[in-house]
Amino acid sequence: xxxxxxxxxxxxxxxxxxxxxxxxxxxxTSNTRVELRFDIAGSxxxxxxxxxxxxxxxxxxxxxxxxxxxxxxxxxxxxxERLRTKLxxxxxxxxxxxxxxxxxxxxxxxxxxxxxxxxxxxxxxARPAPDE
Numbered sequence: 398x399x400x401x402x403x404x405x406x407x408x409x410x411x412x413x414x415x416x417x418x419x420x421x422x423x424x425x426t427s428n429t430r431v432e433l434r435f436d437i438a439g440s441x442x443x444x445x446x447x448x449x450x451x452x453x454x455x456x457x458x459x460x461x462x463x464x465x466x467x468x469x470x471x472x473x474x475x476x477x478e479r480l481r482t483k484l485x486x487x488x489x490x491x492x493x494x495x496x497x498x499x500x501x502x503x504x505x506x507x508x509x510x511x512x513x514x515x516x517x518x519x520x521x522x523a524r525p526a527p528d529e
Contacts, residue, residue, distance in 0.1 A: 402488060404442045409480075410434040411473075416464040430464035431472040433480055447488060454487040 413428040437448060438457040451459075461483065463475040499507075 402443065402447055402484060404435065404440065408435065408440055408442060410436070413469060427469070429467060429469045429472055430462070431469065431476045432460065432462050433473075433476040434458055434460045435480060435484075451484065451487050455483070459483060 410433070412432040412434070414430045414432070415426075415428055416430040436458045437443065437451045437455060440448070443451065459480065461476050461479040463472040463479060465475060466472050
């Protein structure tokens with residue numbers, strides 16, 4: 398499914414149902430809505446670190462639904478793409494953020510912005526500003 402994770406087709410559980418809503422005769426007789434399930438906990442394709450990360454972020458199984466298109470084949474492709482995206486986002490490792498000190502110019506910019514905002518608010522009052 399991703400560069401570091403390949404899942405066999407036999408590990409995916411497909412379910413097809415009728416898509417809800419209006420659509421006439423075709424929609425009422427065709428099972429175009431696709432539900433795709435993947436069992437994370439029981440998958441032999443995942444390594445221990447991948448499994449732990451996915452279980453932590455997505456739970457023991459992941460489910461995606463596609464009913465956007467009129468064709469079952471298009472909805473199948475859409476469901477696979479959504480599953481791929483969901484797994485890729487869950488497997489992504491974020492780099493830890495290292496705290497840094499603000500620069501002198503950013504501090505000065507912050508103080509200047511506060512002063513401008515204060516002057517703007519002071520100018521809104523009905524009474525004149527005090528002379529210095």
